[in-house]
Amino acid sequence: MVTLAVTGHMDLTDESVPLVKAALRELFQPYREDLVGVSCIAAGADSLFAEAVVEAGGRLVVVLPSQDYRQAKVKPDHAELFDRLHAAADEVLIMPHETANRQAYETANAVLLERADRLVAVWNGSPPSAKGGGTADVVVDARAAGLPVDVVWPEGAERRA
Template sequence: MRVGIIGHEGLSEISEMLIRGELWRLVTAYGAYELVGVGCLAPGPESWFARAVLDHGGRIEAIVPASAAPAEPAWQRLLGRAAAVHRLAPVGFGGLGDDTGRALVGMVDELIAVWDGRPDGEAARVIEAARRAGLFVQVVWPDGCESP
């Protein structure tokens, strides 16, 4: 099972605690050895999910946008543990765009979205694309979470 992850960054400590618990529960439910977590490994929900997948014995794959700048050591360590790293072409290269959301939707069977439900922003666009593609989207936003 290939499961993608997107989510808000810059969440409060209480939101982090609630979301980490829910992500842990979801990873446990998927069954570790067949699970491949796919995402950009960004700080916050994406890296929390990746660590939960690895802690349960699953594998992770990273999507690295062409515009990605050198990142913090924690991101580099997760990237080093990825079974595959998918580097996207820069905008304008052979007509391909730097569209991580579209790449993610094309690589997974399901999507977890740590999302507050606001209709604007990148998360909403990726969720809509995933639903149009027929993917199951699991929205994670436990009671008590605070929008960034």
């Protein structure tokens, strides 16, 4: 059994989605039924990862940063997929924050890393931003903790401008 957690960009272009999905399916090949995936199921990379875990027959663990995350942060165009992944989860962890803010995201990211044997980063390699809490920050934290990181950024993948 291997537990993979995900961090990644939310703003993938439409053309990037099938590229990332294919790369994730390939990454999961060695694990198949022995796979546990941990995701916050946000739009973009988190949800693509979660979908791939479910499609591979793995167990999905959802980590929600706050009690109001669904109402406050899930946009209408992501709501159906979010709800489907939430329902497919074997386990749902809701962080003890009332509202989704930087502290809530940092707590959720810490839980992702605590639960993981490896981190999957759907990441273009850009450095951490000044505001913190982004994909690069999670990668830095994982590496500092000695957690192996698998970077998924297939050729042709791009973020929306």
